[in-house]
Amino acid sequence: MIRRCWMIACLGVALSAVGAAQEDPGKAPIARIRVTVYHASDGPVAADKLAAVNQETADRLRKEERLRFKHYRVLGQDTQPLLRSYESWAQPLKPSDEVLVRFEAQGVPTRKLVALDLELWLGRKKIVKTDARLEGDRPLFVLGPAWRDGRLIIAVALAPSPKPAL
């Protein structure tokens, strides 16, 4: 009986080792990218369930003249890992795919800088392709299409890495 248990344990270890060897290292996450869609408007705020942005974000957006509006509300947010070899897609307005952001790494990121190949898809059409360099507190803002007396602002930023579980 004991011998059989040992054989099963050894088989399990061997299978797990084979699985680990077949793990694709290109799927290793090297950073996390957070995509947020804001609705910026100067008109009256409709009484809906959209949450207003925090004051710090609003002040930051208002410091840029082209992004200056009276009201900012959060439409959606999605955080996706930046993979070593593969592209990732962020879908901030789930379940809608009206706004999609595709990104992949241009190189090995440093602690402060991540270089990306980034595409913005609106209405399932590729609208913008660019190379974005995201620093710790330096996001990318895209002043996008008009919607309901305002404009959509798509923010792409580095997300803080989660603390490893102990």
Next chain:
Amino acid sequence: MNMNPDETTLAKWLDDPLHGEELAADDAGAGSPPEALAARAEDRRWRELIGTALPASQEPPYPDFFNLRVARAIREQAPAAAVVARRRLFGSSWVMPLAACAGMAFAFWLGAKTAASPPEVVVAGAPRAIPVESFVYTPETGVRAESFASAGASATVIVLNGVAAIPDSTDFSAPTSQQDAVPGRRATAVLELERTDAPSL
């Protein structure tokens, strides 16, 4: 009378096998020049030296044998103290590795000193690196993008112009895949989303 001795007589004279009248005749024939007498005396001296070093029954095998004997005699007569002192200094087990380490350390130091001071040409006003402008490509017809760095917002800003407005009736809480107008493109996006959702942090 022939006053010049032939080679055989001269060899016999050098080897000293002549006696009596023959010796006297040869001495007179050779003319007893000082150099000949000195050569014969030297030859006799070497013969006596060899006779004392070797038994009479043993013949020297070849000329190198003499050189070997002479070299050994010189070594034996050399001051032994200097040799012993040198052996004590370099024959010990720690002096050679220590000297090697010191040599390597000196070589590394010398290399670091020479590599740390490359000649640098400073040109006033020249940029340290060529700045690379980020590109913004808008494949859709009629869409223009303007990219700039915003110091106020501390961010990179892209302003899109000419992009079609989203209808006010659009509800983002509903999946737009049901209203799909470009099936092939949507299928690609959904496929990639499913694939990249797999890894977890």
